Amino acid sequence: MLESEIKKAIHSSVSHPELREILEYAVLPAGKLFRPRLVEALALDLGKKFSQDHLHLACALELHHAYTLVHDDLPAMDNDLIRRGKPSTHAKYGEWKAVLAGDALLISSFEVLMKIQSEKIRELHRLFSWCTGGKGLILGQFLDLGSHGKVNTTEVIRIHELKTARLIQAAVAGAALLSQNKFSPDYFRLGREIGVTFQLLDDLNELTEEKLSPHEKDINPFLLNHPMAMKAFNRSYVNLKILMEKENLSHLNSMLNHYFEDNRRSLSAKSEVLTLHLQSDVLKDLKGFM
Amino acid sequence: MLESEIKKAIHSSVSHPELREILEYAVLPAGKLFRPRLVEALALDLGKKFSQDHLHLACALELHHAYTLVHDDLPAMDNDLIRRGKPSTHAKYGEWKAVLAGDALLISSFEVLMKIQSEKIRELHRLFSWCTGGKGLILGQFLDLGSHGKVNTTEVIRIHELKTARLIQAAVAGAALLSQNKFSPDYFRLGREIGVTFQLLDDLNELTEEKLSPHEKDINPFLLNHPMAMKAFNRSYVNLKILMEKENLSHLNSMLNHYFEDNRRSLSAKSEVLTLHLQSDVLKDLKGFM
Numbered sequence: 001m002l003e004s005e006i007k008k009a010i011h012s013s014v015s016h017p018e019l020r021e022i023l024e025y026a027v028l029p030a031g032k033l034f035r036p037r038l039v040e041a042l043a044l045d046l047g048k049k050f051s052q053d054h055l056h057l058a059c060a061l062e063l064h065h066a067y068t069l070v071h072d073d074l075p076a077m078d079n080d081l082i083r084r085g086k087p088s089t090h091a092k093y094g095e096w097k098a099v100l101a102g103d104a105l106l107i108s109s110f111e112v113l114m115k116i117q118s119e120k121i122r123e124l125h126r127l128f129s130w131c132t133g134g135k136g137l138i139l140g141q142f143l144d145l146g147s148h149g150k151v152n153t154t155e156v157i158r159i160h161e162l163k164t165a166r167l168i169q170a171a172v173a174g175a176a177l178l179s180q181n182k183f184s185p186d187y188f189r190l191g192r193e194i195g196v197t198f199q200l201l202d203d204l205n206e207l208t209e210e211k212l213s214p215h216e217k218d219i220n221p222f223l224l225n226h227p228m229a230m231k232a233f234n235r236s237y238v239n240l241k242i243l244m245e246k247e248n249l250s251h252l253n254s255m256l257n258h259y260f261e262d263n264r265r266s267l268s269a270k271s272e273v274l275t276l277h278l279q280s281d282v283l284k285d286l287k288g289f290m
Numbered sequence: 291m292l293e294s295e296i297k298k299a300i301h302s303s304v305s306h307p308e309l310r311e312i313l314e315y316a317v318l319p320a321g322k323l324f325r326p327r328l329v330e331a332l333a334l335d336l337g338k339k340f341s342q343d344h345l346h347l348a349c350a351l352e353l354h355h356a357y358t359l360v361h362d363d364l365p366a367m368d369n370d371l372i373r374r375g376k377p378s379t380h381a382k383y384g385e386w387k388a389v390l391a392g393d394a395l396l397i398s399s400f401e402v403l404m405k406i407q408s409e410k411i412r413e414l415h416r417l418f419s420w421c422t423g424g425k426g427l428i429l430g431q432f433l434d435l436g437s438h439g440k441v442n443t444t445e446v447i448r449i450h451e452l453k454t455a456r457l458i459q460a461a462v463a464g465a466a467l468l469s470q471n472k473f474s475p476d477y478f479r480l481g482r483e484i485g486v487t488f489q490l491l492d493d494l495n496e497l498t499e500e501k502l503s504p505h506e507k508d509i510n511p512f513l514l515n516h517p518m519a520m521k522a523f524n525r526s527y528v529n530l531k532i533l534m535e536k537e538n539l540s541h542l543n544s545m546l547n548h549y550f551e552d553n554r555r556s557l558s559a560k561s562e563v564l565t566l567h568l569q570s571d572v573l574k575d576l577k578g579f580m
Contacts, residue, residue, distance in 0.1 A: 014424030019432050023424065071393060075366075076385035095366035096435050099389070103361060103396065104424035110400045111419040114412060122404060122411075129401040134304030134313065134394035142309050145386050 002036050003028060005059045013108040022101040023108075026089045027066040034259075035061040035167060038194070039175040041251040042187075046179035053116045053178050057124070060113035061171050064132060067105035068141070068167075070098050077145060120177055127177065128170050136166035149218030153225040157196065157232050165195025186243060193240035194256070200233040201263050207277045208270035226278055230285045237289050264290055292326050293318060295349045303398040312391040313398075316379045317356040324549075325351040325457060328484070329465040331541040332477075336469035343406045343468050347414070350403040351461050354422060357395035358431070358457075360388050367435060410467055417467065418460050426456040439508030443515040447486065447522050455485020476533060483530035484546070490523040491553050497567045498560035516568055520575045527579050554580055 006027055014020040036058035043054040073080040073088040074095060081091045090098035113128055114121070130136055140163025147155065169191030176187035203220050206212070212220075221229035244253050267274065267282070268290070274282040283290050296317055304310040326348035333344040363370040363378040364385060371381040380388035403418055404411065420426055430453025437445065459481030466477035493510050496502070502510075511519035534543050557564065557572070558580070564572040573580050 013419075014429075016424070016429055016432065018436075019424055019429060071389055074386075074389060076364075076389060096364075097432070099361055099364060099366060100428055100432050100435075103392075104428045106393065106396055107419050107423040107428070111416075111423065114415045114419070125404045126401075129303075129397050129404070133397040133401065134306070134309055138390055138394045138397070139304075139306055139309060142306065142387070142390050145390075146308075 002033060002055070002058055002062070003030055005055055006030070006062055009059055009063060009108055009112045013111055014104060019101070019104065022089065022093050022097055023105060025092065026070050026098075026101055026105065027063065029084075030062065031084050032259075033062065034198070035065055035171040037255055038168065038171040038191075038252070041255040042172060042175035042249070043179060044251040045247075045249045046176060051178070053118050054175060056112055056115045057171075057174050057178065060109045060128070061167065061174075063105050063112060064109035064128075065167060067102045067109065068137060070102040070105065072141065074098060077141070116178070118178055123183060124174055124177055127174055127183075131166040131170040136162055140164070140166065147219070149215065151219060151224075153221045153228045153232070156219060156221040156224065157200075157229075160196050160199040161192060164199040165192050168192075168195035168198065186247065190240060190243040190247075193236045193243065196236040197233065197240055200229065200236065201260075203229070204233075204267060204274070204282075205263065207274050208266060210273055212277070222278055226280060226285075233286075234288050260289070292323060292345070292348055292352070293320055295345055296320070296352055299349055299353060299398055299402045303401055304394060309391070309394065312379065312383050312387055313395060315382065316360050316388075316391055316395060317353065319374075320352065321374050322549075323352065324488070325355055325461040327545055328458065328461040328481075328542070331545040332462060332465035332539070333469060334541040335537075335539045336466060341468070343408050344465060346402055346405045347461075347464050347468065350399045350418070351457065351464075353395050353402060354399035354418075355457060357392045357399065358427060360392040360395065362431065364388060367431070406468070408468055413473060414464055414467055417464055417473075421456040421460040427453055430454070430456065437509070439505065441509060441514075443511045443518045443522070446509060446511040446514065446519075447490075450486050450489040451482060454489040455482045458482075458485035458488065476537065480530060480533040480537075483526045483533065486526040487523065487530055488549075490519065490526065491550075493519070494523075494557060494564070494572075495553065498556060498563050500563055502567070512568055516570060516575075523576075524578050550579070 007024070010020060010023045010027065014023055039054050039058040039061065040050050043050040069083060070089045072078050073083055074090055080088050082088060086092075089101060093101070113125060116124060118124070132138070140159050140161070143155070144159050144163055147159070169188055172191030172194065173183065173188040177183050200221065203222055206216055206220060207222060217223055221232070240256075267286070271283050297314070300310060300313045300317065304313055329344050329348040329351065330340050333340040359373060360379045362368050363373055364380055370378050372378060376382075379391060383391070403415060406414060408414070422428070430449050430451070433445070434449045434453055437449070459478055462481030462484065463473065463478040467473050490511065493512055496506055496510060497512060507513055511522070530546075557576070561573050
């Protein structure tokens with residue numbers, strides 16, 4: 001349902017065949033759809049149904065997420081040639097087309113957001129632009145690229161909060177806002193904990209590769225300061241469990257558990273490589289999680 | 291007033307000192323403020339006052355315009371090193387910072403737009419995103435960069451319509467929408483004619499330089515097909531005069547006349563160079579305008 005909604009949104013914002021093709025290439029086939037699935041789970045937990053408004057929010061988040069990836073991958077940014085197992089957008093279509101396709105996706109994310117009929121649209125729009133703009137996701141990208149490898153664990157976690165967690169907060173707090181009477185800081189906090197947990201698990205997964213790039217060695221928080229990164233991970237993970245329990249979010253809990261289960265499996269399977277990189281028995285350090 | 295509003299908007303969307311500095315550098319000191327001035331003139335013509343809502347619209351348009359310039363100037367796009375008499379944003383701060391500053395300006399334009407309190411905000415948001423997105427301004431940039439100099443006059447004018455006129459249509463039709471009961475196609479049309487006239491005057495002004503770049507020779511509509519470009523210019527100019535008369539827009543008329551007067555002066559002063567490039571007595575061809 002979500003993929004067809006995304007396709008519909010792209011068709012409605014772009015009619016030129018090649019430009020449309022590039023946007024579709026950048027968004028589909030979809031990745032994990034992590035942010036839309038968060039919206040769906042929360043909609044089911046809080047309102048018993050995944051409404052049309054929730055669908056618009058989910059779609060806006062995925063389009064926005066895709067734009068950030070397209071721009072992040074640019075030669076002047078991370079210069080990534082592969083994304084989701086295929087050439088990144090600029091690698092496939094060239095740089096200027098990737099810049100423009102990213103811009104078009106960004107605008108279309110706001111276009112889709114505005115299809116939400118709820119009278120809370122202004123609050124939602126404010127949340128969305130705050131999370132994604134120069135105080136949120138973009139600041140995260142700015143600090144990330146500006147760090148030139150000279151960054152400590154606290155700073156990496158701050159970057160995770162901005163670059164990864166903010167959009168997840170827009171998903172979680174936005175979905176809650178659509179289902180409830182007013183904005184709840186608990187959901188905003190929950191989004192932060194999910195985002196940081198998610199990103200630190202990603203960092204751990206990077207360390208299951210035998211060969212690490214010099215860049216990875218410079219910025220992986222578990223390599224920079226193992227105890228501090230472990231502590232941050234365990235704290236976020238425990239906090240999100242507590243918050244889910246408190247709000248009785250069973251759909252969210254089950255959605256995240258699937259995701260965590262995948263991570264447990266892959267980390268267990270590679271625990272030797274992890275232990276080698278980190279010079280510590282990682283599964284023991286992660287005992288709250290594993 | 292507008293410049294301080296822009297500064298306020300940037301301060302409210304960005305707090306990191308360097309990122310904020312880059313956004314300010316890209317927007318201020320302001321250029322001609324052509325789009326905001328259109329909003330102001332129409333607000334005075336149609337509603338007797340430049341309301342807070344009109345001010346937000348004007349500010350959103352200028353922030354958006356600035357983002358398009360920052361991204362247009364990128365090495366992968368037009369690779370322009372100078373903008374408004376100073377180094378372009380990427381020339382001054384580097385490419386990745388320019389990409390991110392452009393993205394941040396884009397988001398902040400939607401943030402400011404949404405400050406508009408009018409109940410017509412949804413219609414206005416739709417107009418704004420349609421004009422700026424993949425069916426509007428971005429499509430214009432896409433066709434422009436994709437043309438590789440192999441472009442005819444009809445195509446150049448289509449690009450002008452998309453890349454230049456759409457944002458001007460958002461200014462004109464948006465300002466009218468805020469002042470009137472409903473969306474009027476006349477104002478949408480008027481914005482198109484102002485945009486095309488504005489851009490073709492720009493093309494003519496390029497030809498007052500003695501030396502032309504090879505790129506300029508490839509895409510200047512007056513060099514490609516002099517009679518057709520003159521006809522398009524004269525038609526747009528006459529149409530905008532008729533539309534202004536019909537709607538009795540005296541502030542707009544006086545604002546545009548100042549601008550046209552400047553152009554008449556500079557074209558007259560360089561009529562010999564123009565005549566040389568175009569192998570035709572340009573002032574005679576422009577008699578309706580001059």
